[in-house]
Amino acid sequence: MPNTSLPPVLTPEHLAGAYSYASYRQLIDELMAEGKTTGTTQTEALTAYARLNIQRMERLDAKAQLLPELQDALDKITQTYEWVILTEGWCGDAAQIVPVLEKIAQASNGRIRTYYLLRDENLDLMDRYLTNGSRSIPKLVVLNADLLTEVTNWGPRPALAQDLFLEMKAAGATHEEFAEKLHGWYAKDKTVATQHELLTILHGLA
Template sequence: MINSPIPAQPPVLTAERLAAALSYTEYRQRIDNLMAVGQTTGENQSPELTAYAKLNIQRMERLDKKAELSPELQEALQALTHDYAWVVITEGWCGDAAQIVPVLEKVAQASQGRIRTHYLLRDENLDLMDHYLTNGGRAIPKLLVLHADTRTEVANWGPRPAEAQDLFLETKAAGATHEEFAEKLHGWYAHNKTRAIQQELLTLVWGL
């Protein structure tokens, strides 16, 4: 779901905070380094979260290698005339992030330098996260689209495509366990092959 901000907003974050954010390579390296010692990102640590993070590494590696942007999205990116900072709030244990973040990075890489990505870990940036709650929850990943020069918000997106969000709400209402929901959600992502993500990002890019 794409949300338009209120006009005349102040900068979303300081230049120093933006500069201190992780690059995609640094984000992936942080996750790999923690996995090497049996941990993941975030304040909470458990064998379950570490297991999720291990699967997520495999999902991101697969998407890094195989995901391809649609011609329509590539064309829209090439038509951009302004520069943007894409701030992504994420964590290594988040299954949705593993399915989405590599696509966000591919979009940025295809923008001919118009889009630069900056990755922030949710639990280290709760003050920022709490401005972008979903139904009162700190759902991630969350994409903040900012003007590169002023760091003011253009739009935001996340935590997942509308179709996946509907699946989440329906499954939750049916009383499914986390494991049951995760199986359905990742099955949906595998079948959809990033099409819904790309279509929503195409709509977002058209609006820039």
Template sequence: MATPVLSAERLAASYTYHAYRQLIDDLQAEGKTTGPQQSELLTNYTRLNVQRMHRLDKTVQLLPELREALAALRKPYVWLIITEGWCGDAAQIVPVLEAVAQASAGNITTHFLLRDDNLDLMDQYLTAGGRSIPKLVVLDAATLTEVANWGPRPATAQQMFLDLKSQDLPFEEFSTQLHGWYAKDKTQSTQRELLALLKSL
């Protein structure tokens, strides 16, 4: 018998998307961001991320085949999303995850946990030994056991990330190139990978 990824009580204490976004807004109003590390740099990243998420909330158009896969779901799933407000990749991906869930006719519910408040969970989903986010863990809604996981970014973006990292670029240049890729991609790679995930369920 597979072990639940987390308890029902812990899941109930997670954030909804609205509450996650509100938390970030409230912290921004205090000149802060999520997590124990606080700096002007992280606060500035978070401000940019709020703008990114706001734009994506308004503009994400789901692929027709993704909508078809959602309509074909025959049981409910919990999407557990490990994230932080200062993470640029999370800002590019989390609104897409929420849009998919919203289009699922109630078969997918999203639950958000902050990485640095949940390191025991995060450390079960490391990427090449690192705590890369966002991380999506798909759970069976009845048992809270894992059926799939995805993240921290689409494969093309992940390869780009590794290539840029190997060049030892200044962070600003690194970030500009990566977010430029997201802007050109218009969430298509994320959506196609989520489509493959849904078909695998």
């Protein structure tokens, strides 16, 4: 049973103002047409990252497939959950993960509903889910649908990718070096590590 003593993470009004996946993708595309991306900081580099991320999301939307065991876990869920995802269009990890989150929700037979919030517009929420003191995204917060209390949270990336990040950070890698190696890892992994970690979450929801 949900813990009724916990405070709600968000209000229904917050959720009402969130983006759907379709509207989130549309926003990114519209900003790109203007040479911009989401967020409070606008640079040519961030816009270039966002342009690559559109291609990554399009590829995953078309080709990523859910693992059979993940679908089995989805079929066992009986309650309804709200998945709140903090993201930005320029974030490479978000581009590799957000389409997977949406595919899971779409395959849940209405038991999981997704809400996309831009990090820079929701720092009060973001700062409750820091990773080693950093506003790292994407961040998934799973809420009970009725009370909007937290069940669990996940992100910003699978543990194997996080280990790679920390290893390269300790070695003094540049952002470009890290990004190249990280996206190479995502391409080779084909969303499997992400799905396995989300499968653990789904087992807890059943």
